[in-house]
Every structure is written in structure tokens, then in C-alpha cells.
Amino acid sequence: MSSSKFFNRLIKSVMVLSLTAFSALGFAGDIKPFSQTEFDKLNSEGKGVVLAIHAPWCPTCKAQMPIQSETMAMPVFKDVTMMTIDFDSQKDLLKNFKVTMQSTIISFKGGKEVGRSVGDSTRNGIEALYKKTLN
Numbered sequence: 190m191s192s193s194k195f196f197n198r199l200i201k202s203v204m205v206l207s208l209t210a211f212s213a214l215g216f217a218g219d220i221k222p223f224s225q226t227e228f229d230k231l232n233s234e235g236k237g238v239v240l241a242i243h244a245p246w247c248p249t250c251k252a253q254m255p256i257q258s259e260t261m262a263m264p265v266f267k268d269v270t271m272m273t274i275d276f277d278s279q280k281d282l283l284k285n286f287k288v289t290m291q292s293t294i295i296s297f298k299g300g301k302e303v304g305r306s307v308g309d310s311t312r313n314g315i316e317a318l319y320k321k322t323l324n
Contacts, residue, residue, distance in 0.1 A: 217261055217262045217263075217266070217267060218261040218262075218266040218267055218268065218269040218270060218271060219261075219269075219270040219271070220257075220258070220261055220270075220271045220272075220273070221270065221271075221272055221273070222272065222273050222274075223240065223272040223273060223274045223279070223282060224272070227270070227272070228272060231270055232297060232299060232300035233300065235298070235299040236268060236269070236270065236298075236299075237266075237268065237269040237270070237296070237297065237298050237319075237322025237323060238269070238270050238271075238272060238296075238297040238298075238322065239257075239269060239270070239271040239272070239294060239295070239296050239297070239318075239319055239322060240271075240272050240273075240274055240286060240293075240294070240295040240297070241253070241257055241271055241272070241273050241274070241294055242273075242274045242275075242276050242283070242286075242288050242291060242292070242293040242294070242295075243273060243274070243275065243276060243291060243292065244275070244276035244277055244291035244292075245275075245277070247276070247291045247292055249291070249292040249308050249310055250276075250291055250292045252310035253292060253294070253309075253310050253315065256310065256311075256312050256315050257271065257294075257315060259312075260312075260315055260316050260319050261319075263316075265320075265323065266319060266322075266323075269319065269322050269323070274286075274288075276288075276290075276291035290307050290308070292307060292308045292309075292310075293305065293306070293307045294306050294307075294309070294315065294318055296318050296319060296321045296322045297322065298321065298322050298323075298324065303321040303322065303324070304317075304318045304321040305318075306318050
């Protein structure tokens with residue numbers, strides 16, 4: 190395995206681990222890799238879902254990750270699920286959700302898209318987008 194492939198896999202692993210660390214807390218929303226079955230189930234139940242589309246090489250994504258983790262750890266988002274999508278390896282999902290750039294965040298409530306941002310790495314912007322899943 191080349192060192193760049195190893196590095197990319199290592200970064201992906203660190204991303205998933207860092208994003209899921211806060212979900213272990215009882216008051217935190219879940220953070221998990223995208224699953225169509227789970228996405229459909231949560232939407233049919235009227236739950237809030239946030240899709241976070243990241244790439245391990247993207248500096249904006251790296252800036253978003255800690256803010257997203259901290260946001261999901263807030264008690265107000267305990268019933269929201271954040272699902273991660275890898276920009277480089279999950280191209281079919283990008284097409285399904287009409288995503289053209291990494292660092293895209295999409296909020297859903299009850300199966301309907303209620304918000305979308307691309308490249309926003311501000312705490313206020315990310316929290317506002319997540320709050321749209323609560324209405």
C-alpha cells in the first residue's frame with residue numbers, strides 16, 4: 190500500500206472516530222456512517238438527519254469536523270442523527286443527494302431537505318443548519 194493511500198485511510202479513520210466520540214455520551218445525537226436503510230427509517234419517523242459530506246484532504250472539512258462534533262454533543266440535538274458520507278468513495282450518494290463539492294452539509298426533517306450549506310465552517314452557521322432539523 191502506498192504511503193498516500195495509507196495516509197488517506199488513516200485520516201478517514203480519525204475522522205470517523207472523532208465524529209463518533211461525542212455520540213457515546215448519553216445526551217448526544219448519533220454520528221455514524223451513512224446507511225440508506227437507517228436514513229429512510231429516521232426520515233419515516235420524522236426524525237432530524239444531517240448529512241456531512243467530507244473528504245480527508247479537504248481543509249474546510251477538517252475545520253467543520255470539530256464544530257459538527259461539538260454541535261452534535263449539545264443536548265438539544267440528542268434526537269438528531271448525523272451521517273457521514275465520504276466524498277471520494279461514495280460517488281453514488283453524491284449523485285443521489287445532488288452534491289458537487291466536499292464540505293457540504295444537508296439537513297433533513299421528516300424526509301424533506303430543510304437546509305444545505307457548502308463550505309461553511311462557522312459555528313453559528315453550522316448550528317443554525319442543524320437547528321432546522323428540530324422544527
